[in-house]
Amino acid sequence: MRSALRNHSLGLFFGLLFLLSLVGHALAGWQEFNAVQTAEGFGTLSLGRYLVSSDFAVDVTENWQSEYLQFLLYITATVWFLQRGSPESKELHKAGLESDEDQKVGRHADERSPRWAAVGGFRTTLFSWSLTLTMGTIFLLSWLAQSVAGRVAYNETRLERFQDPVSWTSYLTNADFWSRTLQNWQSEFLAVGSMAVLAIYLRQRGSPESKPVGEAHDATGIEG
Amino acid sequence: MRVPRWVAIGAALVAGMATSACAQSGDPAIDRAQHFYASVSHKDGAAACADLAPEARKALEQQEGKPCAEAILKQGLPDMVGEADVQVFGSMAQVTFPDETAFLSRYGDDWLLVAVGCEPATGDEPHDCSVEVG
Incomplete structure (x- = not known):
């Protein structure tokens, strides 16, 4: 198991970075989208709706x-x-x-x-x-x-x-x-x-x- | 045959985004717009104002110096607006009647009007609306 992790660590490392970045992007993008919508007088979106927007x-x-x-x-x-x-x-x-x-x-x-x-x-x-x-x-x-x-x-x-x-x-x-x-x-x-x-x-x-x-x-x- | 995951995700993404761009008649945005114009034609200003987004109500009251329910009936909005067509893009919708255009924004699961009484636009110019946010 430990050997398998080590032998695939490059792919796993970047896969993990990708997922963390995507989650961070989703949260930051959602906050920014709603901030702009509120400032301009339009409706805001839930996180779920933003993710499929x-x-x-x-x-x-x-x-x-x-x-x-x-x-x-x-x-x-x-x-x-x-x-x-x-x-x-x-x-x-x-x-x-x-x-x-x-x-x-x-x-x-x-x-x-x-x-x-x-x-x-x-x-x-x-x-x-x-x-x-x-x-x-x-x-x-x-x-x-x-x-x-x-x-x-x-x-x-x-x-x-x-x-x-x-x-x-x-x-x-x-x-x-x-x-x-x-x-x-x-x-x-x-x-x-x-x-x-x-x-x-x-x-x-x-x-x-x-x-x-x-x-x-x-x-x-x-x-x- | 097993479809690769990225193909499935990509297809779902494209399908989801494509369908979000068009909507059928009977759409909640159309219902909201039709309810608004029906309220105006029945001289029910309070009901009409309940269909407006909060910022649109505020903008109208500031513009006219009167409560929304009173001011909305003095905007010269058409009584009968005819058959409606809708285009939905993300959190915004445009409802088009033969001689009238309205814009709506999504608030949670609901649609509220952010601009009404909009005259036909010339070229790429924005519509000139008698009531609008901002």
């Missing part, structure tokens, strides 16, 4: 979509793009999808390889892209949910100003949708880009996201 949903999903987009792009961009000296980059001669031998695909699979890596054909192609496809699907669903919930929340604000509501297709070209979207994207791209570059010169002893402390600055594709 578009206001909460759009705030959650706009962050989810950007996080999954960040990892989607990082997974795919690092297939072809390189960064000399970065542990986030592959070695400089390995740009691209690499050979079947390097990837242990088809007849190059060994006895411990997943079955779909060895069988060939459609299943191996699907499995070869399964991480990107899954992250991409979650990104698109989160972004779709953001657009649906965002339109409801935006229209709620418009009704509070006694303006007519807008349609979903109209909301897709609205500044509110793109402001919510791009404010998240820019921060994700900055964080990922700076991580790739800072890791050339800086180290964290013991982290696989860093090169070993004594590794040369120009050593590429080496993780600690």
Whole structure:
């Protein structure tokens, strides 16, 4: 039991952080929503109703979509793009999808390889892209949910100003949708880009996201 | 086949949010608006004021310098407003009649009017309402 916890501690740690943050976000968001409603003379919501409201949903999903987009792009961009000296980059001669031998695909699979890596054909192609496809699907669903919930929340604000509501297709070209979207994207791209570059010169002893402390600055594709 | 949890949550989220954006006739918001206009047409100012949100009542009394029940009957509100349509977005609703628009806010399980006597809006401009909060 103790060994299982230790061996899965990374996933469990972030799972716990996620749940605590979501609860904190829900409580703080609820308080803020009701404070604004009261100040403007409108009705307040119970916590239960706030949790299924578009206001909460759009705030959650706009962050989810950007996080999954960040990892989607990082997974795919690092297939072809390189960064000399970065542990986030592959070695400089390995740009691209690499050979079947390097990837242990088809007849190059060994006895411990997943079955779909060895069988060939459609299943191996699907499995070869399964991480990107899954992250991409979650990104698109989160972004779709953001657009649906965002339109409801935006229209709620418009009704509070006694303006007519807008349609979903109209909301897709609205500044509110793109402001919510791009404010998240820019921060994700900055964080990922700076991580790739800072890791050339800086180290964290013991982290696989860093090169070993004594590794040369120009050593590429080496993780600690 | 077992549906992954995140797919189920996502589908429920999208379905829930999508359905929250539209409502059928006979909606509590429509009932509230129709009760308000019926009270006005019957010259029952007290009943009409009970359909207004507290901040709307206060705003009307300050604007007119009279009790709500008296002031609401002097706003030139239409007696008959016809068939109603409603759009609900979160805690707000817009009830549209052929020649009249009203706005409501959710207070707990109830809907109360926050703006009435609203003229048709031009373009993206707000409706000009004879009684409104704020």
